[in-house]
Amino acid sequence: DTAVSQTPKYLVTQMGNDKSIKCEQNLGHDTMYWYKQDSKKFLKIMFSYNNKELIINETVPNRFSPKSPDKAHLNLHINSLELGDSAVYFCASSPPHGGIGANVLTFGAGSRLTVL
Amino acid sequence: DQQVKQNSPSLSVQEGRISILNCDYTNSMFDYFLWYKKYPAEGPTFLISISSIKDKNEDGRFTVFLNKSAKHLSLHIVPSQPGDSAVYFCAAMAGTYKYIFGTGTRLKVLA
Numbered sequence: 090d091t092a093v094s095q096t097p098k099y100l101v102t103q104m105g106n107d108k109s110i111k112c113e114q115n116l117g118h119d120t121m122y123w124y125k126q127d128s129k130k131f132l133k134i135m136f137s138y139n140n141k142e143l144i145i146n147e148t149v150p151n152r153f154s155p156k157s158p159d160k161a162h163l164n165l166h167i168n169s170l171e172l173g174d175s176a177v178y179f180c181a182s183s184p185p186h187g188g189i190g191a192n193v194l195t196f197g198a199g200s201r202l203t204v205l
Numbered sequence: 206d207q208q209v210k211q212n213s214p215s216l217s218v219q220e221g222r223i224s225i226l227n228c229d230y231t232n233s234m235f236d237y238f239l240w241y242k243k244y245p246a247e248g249p250t251f252l253i254s255i256s257s258i259k260d261k262n263e264d265g266r267f268t269v270f271l272n273k274s275a276k277h278l279s280l281h282i283v284p285s286q287p288g289d290s291a292v293y294f295c296a297a298m299a300g301t302y303k304y305i306f307g308t309g310t311r312l313k314v315l316a
Contacts, residue, residue, distance in 0.1 A: 196248030
């Protein structure tokens with residue numbers, strides 16, 4: 090039973106399209122994240138939600154909109170896709186701050202987005 | 206501006222020998238560090254961590270050393286096994302929920 094699951098695993102689309110990536114965690118964690126790994130292999134934080142509240146919003150274009158309907162889900166919607174959006178997007182979650190294993194991120198397997 | 210750097214993109218080691226992966230950071234305010242291992246087509250998985258109040262943490266074959274004055278940490282794997290072949294990421298906590306990752310070092314353990 091996968092702890093952090095992302096769908097789809099692969100996504101190929103044309104420039105200008107809108108697409109979504111979904112993420113769900115069954116670990117009971119309070120905090121969820123989206124990371125982007127670009128062609129240079131940097132793993133960069135994009136967003137973080139704690140109990141459905143946005144707590145980290147790095148300098149990401151506003152074409153990217155995260156949505157957290159509940160603390161177990163964090164989806165990423167991307168409007169007007171550009172070539173530079175091609176990357177692997179990782180969802181992650183972490184336990185409540187101060188709890189056991191609090192500082193450890195658990196990652197999903199990643200969603201590879203290719204924009205043509 | 207890379208605050209966490211892994212200057213060796215790759216490393217090859219013979220099976221049974223020690224693997225040493227290095228990581229440097231620039232911000233002395235970082236107080237918690239983690240190492241993750243990543244296999245192809247999978248997400249990074251947590252390996253070992255260390256708080257800035259310690260200089261060493263050991264878990265089986267994996268040991269992390271922290272040198273705060275040099276702003277340097279290293280991961281030692283001994284003995285190295287072929288299954289350890291993966292990309293290893295160093296990460297630093299830059300606040301309660303913010304993690305900054307290095308670019309990774311690809312370890313290849315030769316049988």
